[in-house]
Amino acid sequence: MSKLSPSLDTDDAQNPKANAAALDFLLIELVPLAQRITEQVQAREKVLMEEYRRSKIFTNNTASSSSSDKTTSTSATDGADVASPPSAAKDTKAEVTSIGFPIVDEQAREGMFWRLDSLGYRVGQGLVERFSANKPRPQTPLDCIKFVCKDLWQLVFRKQIDNLKTNHRGIFVLTDQRFQALSRMSVDKRAGPKALEEALSRAQLSLYFPCGVIRGALAGLGITASVTAESTELPTATFQIKTKGANA
Structure with missing residues (x-):
């Protein structure tokens, strides 16, 4: 019977586990x-x-x-x-979309953005501090982005980023073709073409938290960056990372 490696030891009090x-x-x-x-x-x-x-x-x-x-x-x-x-x-009567979902006004959307982004930032920062404590830290911005695409994404969303592009001047584009938070969403085609627009608008709310996770993780690695995300087709999500001083 094979013995578990120290990193997988479930009895290690210094390495607690949580149900995925x-x-x-x-x-x-x-x-x-x-x-x-x-x-x-x-x-x-x-x-x-x-x-x-x-x-x-x-x-x-x-x-x-x-x-x-x-x-x-x-x-x-x-x-x-x-x-x-x-x-x-x-x-007091709440407006709803064509398929019955409540419409989120701009003021509420902005408040949700700050809450989810701030929460994701702290999660990303904490994960980097925890899981890079016993490993060599990435030295270049590209290595930091690769750490996010492979290790961090696998840890949080159970898969790696599908595609990474960069202009080598501080701008990176990450594509997840089956983003976990959007994989459970669907579009009711019977509601007409407006249903897709409404679904993508709802999907945008699910991208605030991962944007914060990326930003916090990079901050933990010493990189200041802004992160935006969009989805043009479910369940694909695209994240654009612009590091401080980046040139388009």
Whole structure:
């Protein structure tokens, strides 16, 4: 019976293991979780702004009460109308796509981007610190990108990047032809050509976290870079990495 290598020793207290399925479930829930948190934060901000506006109206009305009690009463009534417009009930109805998915507005999308990108950044940075501790670190930007394509991608998404291109001036394009986060998505062709556009828009939300993972991993290796991603056909994802000082 073969003996496990030290790196695979399941009894090593300094090398704890986690169920790979748990990571898959976490990745599936990341986008819905970020959307719920963003919507809750935005709702709380609206309530606080409404309370602030009401308190401001109340303060103004109180300051003018010395001139006339009638003016104060009229101003308070007008203020209540401003604070609670009749059309507010219409705004609570969420818009949906042609196949029933809720539409994410630009403000919510931006909030989700910052949350998912920041979370991915910390994950990528931590993974590099953990898994490169006992290995020689890549020395050149190209070697760092290869580390991301082979080792890091295999660790997080169970496969390696399918294609890597570079202009040798600091810009790298990574293509994953079957990106895990998009592999479970599909397009209902019965909904017409608009369904593909809506599906790609939803797919973009799933690319914020891996962009953060790449950026954090490169930062852990000493490289400052910006990362963008897009998907023009499910389940393919393309990531563009532009290192600091890169020339197109």
